[in-house]
Amino acid sequence: MTSEPLGVFHPSGRFYRFTILIFISLLVLGSYFAYDSIGALENTLMAELHLDRSTIGSLYTAYSVAAIAIVFFGGMLYDKLGPRKASLLFSVLVFLGAVIVAVAKGKWMLIFGRLIFGAGSESLIVVQSAIISRWFKGKEMAMAFGIALTLSRVGTVFSFNTEELIADHFHSFRVALWAAALLCLFSVLCNLVFIAMDRHGEKVLSLQKAEAGDKIVFSDLKKFTSSYWFVVLLCVTFYSAIFPFTALSSDMFHDKWGIPNVTAMSGGFLTKVFYNFTHMFNTAPGITSITIAASMIFAPFAGGLVDRIGRRASLMVVGALIMIPAHLLLGVTHWNPIPMMALLGVAFVLVPAAMWPSVPLVVEEKRVGTAFGLMTAIQNGGLALFPLLNGWLRDKTGTYTSTQIMFSGLGAAGLLFAFLLLRADKRHGGVLEAGSGAGSRGTELQPE
Numbered sequence: 001m002t003s004e005p006l007g008v009f010h011p012s013g014r015f016y017r018f019t020i021l022i023f024i025s026l027l028v029l030g031s032y033f034a035y036d037s038i039g040a041l042e043n044t045l046m047a048e049l050h051l052d053r054s055t056i057g058s059l060y061t062a063y064s065v066a067a068i069a070i071v072f073f074g075g076m077l078y079d080k081l082g083p084r085k086a087s088l089l090f091s092v093l094v095f096l097g098a099v100i101v102a103v104a105k106g107k108w109m110l111i112f113g114r115l116i117f118g119a120g121s122e123s124l125i126v127v128q129s130a131i132i133s134r135w136f137k138g139k140e141m142a143m144a145f146g147i148a149l150t151l152s153r154v155g156t157v158f159s160f161n162t163e164e165l166i167a168d169h170f171h172s173f174r175v176a177l178w179a180a181a182l183l184c185l186f187s188v189l190c191n192l193v194f195i196a197m198d199r200h201g202e203k204v205l206s207l208q209k210a211e212a213g214d215k216i217v218f219s220d221l222k223k224f225t226s227s228y229w230f231v232v233l234l235c236v237t238f239y240s241a242i243f244p245f246t247a248l249s250s251d252m253f254h255d256k257w258g259i260p261n262v263t264a265m266s267g268g269f270l271t272k273v274f275y276n277f278t279h280m281f282n283t284a285p286g287i288t289s290i291t292i293a294a295s296m297i298f299a300p301f302a303g304g305l306v307d308r309i310g311r312r313a314s315l316m317v318v319g320a321l322i323m324i325p326a327h328l329l330l331g332v333t334h335w336n337p338i339p340m341m342a343l344l345g346v347a348f349v350l351v352p353a354a355m356w357p358s359v360p361l362v363v364e365e366k367r368v369g370t371a372f373g374l375m376t377a378i379q380n381g382g383l384a385l386f387p388l389l390n391g392w393l394r395d396k397t398g399t400y401t402s403t404q405i406m407f408s409g410l411g412a413a414g415l416l417f418a419f420l421l422l423r424a425d426k427r428h429g430g431v432l433e434a435g436s437g438a439g440s441r442g443t444e445l446q447p448e
């Protein structure tokens with residue numbers, strides 16, 4: 001019997017899998033853009049809406065507070081709806097939140113919008129991870145995660161390099177916030193394409209009904225090893241020194257070095273956008289985006305490298321170590337900030353590439369969902385606290401020196417956790433340090 005050749009666009013093929021990956025990745029493009037539109041527009045928002053820096057910080061805090069609540073209680077929604085409907089619900093929430101932010105007249109409405117936005121956005125990221133694992137299990141998983149991260153970061157880099165420009169060109173910060181909301185709507189449309197492709201693939205391949213998975217099962221908590229907890233502690237300290245920093249760093253570059261928010265350039269809007277990108281080292285939001293751009297470009301390659309050589313804990317040690325002088329020098333010197341931002345970029349390539357894929361290696365397979373959910377919730381604890389502290393310290397002291405020392409201290413704490421992880425991993429058989437083929441999923445791990 002001869003079997004029918006499968007078409008190029010058959011769900012079992014690479015082309016289908018990577019096409020679906022593009023749409024899975026675009027699912028969060030709008031939310032990454034909108035998340036940092038506040039940081040990108042902070043100077044304008046402070047001037048137009050009479051906000052102080054603590055309020056700008058509190059808009060990030062609101063996002064994370066909602067994220068913590070929904071990651072803890074949203075499990076029930078996943079169970080009821082499944083990831084396709086859940087992703088649709090969460091992406092609509094993201095869009096709604098972005099619209100509320102765009103029309104907000106003052107502080108409290110902005111905070112309300114960010115709460116709705118955060119509730120949708122972090123859950124969407126968690127559902128996205130589950131969907132990627134489902135389509136790429138046993139295939140090009142690390143690379144798939146890297147590609148998704150790259151497309152997410154495109155949102156952030158564009159946010160930092162276009163939002164001020166849009167506000168400036170149209171003489172209205174609201175147009176810039178509406179642009180963020182429109183991009184969130186674009187992500188909802190991409191979600192619809194993903195849903196159609198996922199449903200078709202599930203039928204043709206007789207895949208297991210999709211499980212979102214990343215919800216918290218409390219009885220699992222005591223089953224985790226010290227390696228897992230050190231990864232979580234590094235996650236919270238590391239990310240607390242990245243996103244809360246970039247939330248206000250454009251203001252720091254503007255305030256301390258006098259770097260402008262947009263390049264002075266005449267011409268049409270698109271010419272200005274292009275000019276702004278090619279001169280991003282000359283604008284405050286552009287310099288902020290150096291760190292994120294590094295991660296955007298190198299994430300898939302770093303993922304591939306980690307797959308091959310392993311050395312995950314060692315790479316986390318290096319990443320955390322680099323962060324300490326980078327933040328400190330930004331705070332206590334007036335040196336050109338670009339090399340320090342590039343150093344932070346190296347850390348932001350190494351640590352996420354090594355850290356996120358480490359989770360399935362240090363917990364049993366059936367607890368991976370709980371492990372990711374818990375890590376996201378705890379990470380958002382830091383992402384809620386530190387933007388507030390950052391804004392508050394800047395408002396109180398009038399400079400960013402103390403906040404940069406605080407971020408450098410977070411780097412030092414991260415370094416300690418990375419070392420403890422390296423030591424714990426040795427005790428657990430070196431699963432994190434092993435390269436391709438040698439690593440196991442750690443299904444034999446027992447709690448200490």
Ligand SMILES: C[C@H](NC(=O)[C@@H](N)CCCCN)C(=O)O
Binds near residue numbers: 031376379
């Ligand atoms: C993959 C990782 N994502 C996160 O850490 C999110 N929980 C928070 C993202 C906040 C910005 N949208 C990352 O982006 O490195």
